[in-house]
Amino acid sequence: MTVAARKWWKDGIVYQIYPASFKDSNGDGIGDLNGIISELDYIRSIGVNIVWICPMYDSPQVDMGYDISDYENVYPPYGTVQDMERLIAECHARDMKIILDLVVNHTSDQHKWFQESRSSKTNPKRDWYIWRPARYVDGVRKPPNNWLGNFMGSVWQWDEHTQEYYLHLFCPEQPDLNWENEETRKAIYKGAMEFWLDRGVDGFRVDTVNMYSKGDMVDAPITDPESEWQFAGLQYCNGPRMHEFLSEMNQILDRYDAMTVGECPHTPELSRVLKYVSAKEKQLNMVFQFDVVDVGQGPYKFQTTPKNWTLPQFKSAIQNTQDLIRGNDGWTTVFLENHDQARSITRFASDAPEHRIASGKMLSLMLSALSGTMFIYQGQELGMVNFPVEWDMSEYKDVDSTNYYKMVADRTNNSPTALAAARTSLQHLARDHARVPISWSDTPNAGFSTAKPWMRALEDTAACNAKQQQSDKTSVLAFWKRMLALRKQYNDLFVHGEFDVVDLEDKDVFVYTKTWRERKAVVVCNFTAEAREWEGKEVGGKKELLVSTVEGPREGKLEAFEGRIYLLA
Template identity: 75%
Template structure:
């Protein structure tokens, strides 16, 4: 093995923190940086090497901090730049690293750059954002194209003052920066990247990493005849100058030995993905592909019914991300949860009381055995699940959820059946489920805060909290710790090994092998709530199968319990 292949960010485990919901230290109902500092020992105890902190920058919080008004300041309810300096120092003192979210496709409309840009057509910063004149159809003013925003509606917002439209791929309050302008790019690198790299951060998760080069901005094909606005992800992702821009960013990152993981949606062509993550290309270290977490989503995310997928689709999606780095100089990631996804037990296992713990352990085992850098989201390690269907729509705080529900309400003429379907889809897939307060102990508000939190805590904290699980050797948390230890012990085969599905068409059991030189591991996972007969030896008759771990005690030799996972060394 070459030294290059064992970079710190390859063998490590990353723990993602959503500041508003992690831990409230001053009892104002909002999580904060001192709250994170107070639980660094807990995070380290899981076996984690790196923490990733979601946007903690100053922001009006229209999209939970992904609308940044000042890259060089901290959102006051979270703390100060001094608190960030302390957090970086305390994390490093424990032998862990820190990465931040880098959000540079857009800023907040409150950022001073945009305030200057919109002040007049002759402003020196006018060209720092993307402005276009109106189109007129039969004398009626129309936006420059038919692109639909990621949160619904047009991507164009009319500005009365200067009588032009500006582009926003997300909320109207999130205008897109113009990466074609070199002066803008240099300002981004200095303010959003070097300011924090100089303070000791170890890298970035790069938000919407493939959207900076917008291409020709022609109309998107009509895929929803009922709407004036059309899905345009394949138009504005992976534009002609993307590789050039990422090369520029990497030249800065390399000076600090900083790592990057890019959020890479709408990229079905794997050769394109590989170019982003190839070591030789010097662009990104790795990316998040969404094949796995997009399983069961509709053409528009929520236009679907819960559990609208079969296990072979799930296997195929995992295979797509797992073979990315095979036989080349690229790298990949393994994740099932983040701040943009609902809880994995509720989506891919079962959150029924009898099955939530077995499901959580089985999924932990699967993640342990997947190649690439492993990412865990806060609460995943204790098996947190989606909040219940009977919660009122007022509990959904995310702009994506509320916009969708409003759209269905208006489009259907307040049809109760359509609204019930919309709510069922939200209860299954909404980002809100990841954003409820972390469950620390069996106490009011799940021990997150002494006062009513900004978002309601899930009521299951009596049976699902970190304090209780720390002392329970049969808990999901204890199992995650064991799995991370196992991954570290056999890192060649689990982190770097080649992944092969054994039984693609089996709709109940997911079996795969991991191979590294002369080492081979076999992973068998029961994705059903029933016992499944299974012959482990089938197909491996000439190899002795040594059981490394099972997710249940006293496992039967020829049957898998409901949601049981096993890993063998062959």
């Protein structure tokens, strides 16, 4: 493909913003749109050219804005529609694109559509959501099936008023929309998509993109005998009408040349993912596969212990996402962090004080040479890490974390051992770690706000803050800027090249090659806290060092958490 034929989003570097925790401009302890506008020059200085804003729509905030009560309005603590229009204009003035979260699998139970739907069985909007009668077993009322919700418990909520259950794959306050209803789909396209596209938005990150077609909703197989509710992700994802729905949605997006990146869980088959992102299929531009960020998680996310993974597993997961573009017309994504993931340094390298900076640089180098559109999450560019294990459960605000802890307490009769294990797992994997305020400076509240923040700020700001790193040439931030500049300089090789793992089974060092026509690069990353021998004989050829994460790298030896890229002659 010629460079001229490439879509703008392929070479994009996306910076994800979680509005509540980015920057507070008015001293109420909550981040806001004007706070984002005030730091657009900082974002641009990193090398970013696309900004992604997590849900800023009006919402009761049961699930941090992913429960939307009005698609055409802004959550008042964040600002107004006029503030959003200014943010769009200010991004465009800096030659940056802006994308929003599109959350259309479900709404809030406070949305006017659902208020009408639940008002009576004969209401015109009754069929806009998914209602089912009860099952009765020995005279006892039961939900329509045994599906486990994403936040624990049944996916069905009994509505006393109309004497039926409604479906909610997430919180009970997040009822699922009925995509089978054409009228519902048209209302979604008009209110959630065209309203913002007409205001200049350049695309969407599409939440839970493969859940709109639910299939036959039969019982899930029993995989947890202790629970009445069973994992059902393979039942409610990738249903029979998914491709039809996404093709219809794409007809609107096409008119605006809008970008889409879909969140695509529970889809292990590469062929199925490719159908979503194949250019000829005209459905989605790309998706987030979860192979990499699922590494080390338990059967239910938190049912595991920290660092419960091997480097060969990590390499294989990256290979799965990179193989998506080999020899076909699909496209892929590069990411290690987002609002649903703990910090990557803590999870995949080391947040020990002596290794934290090296780890942040090594992960930056590893990511920057991978093919696909690149996504960075706020604070990742600074090397922010998880909050400490000493913080108690009151600091965990996320419904996913608190529900899990409560489930363990209920199942074990408050066993101190089981609760301690739950805390350890949450400290490693909880979504809360991504949601603490950004550390802007070594001042009270991490420079995020003049007031007490809605969520406790990290206290390691002396070791990690944006103000200090902007003037420190050895900082994680400075290294990210350097890597993103190299990614642009070697665009063909790094963004579009073919990926191959070298020595998949090596448990300490991750080596991969990138190939674009006659050009080739070798990427080497030491994932251990000790120096490691590495001669590079397995890749052959004359090697020219392009970049290392350390000053004065030693021939034949990698330092702890060192990364390097060589160009092969």
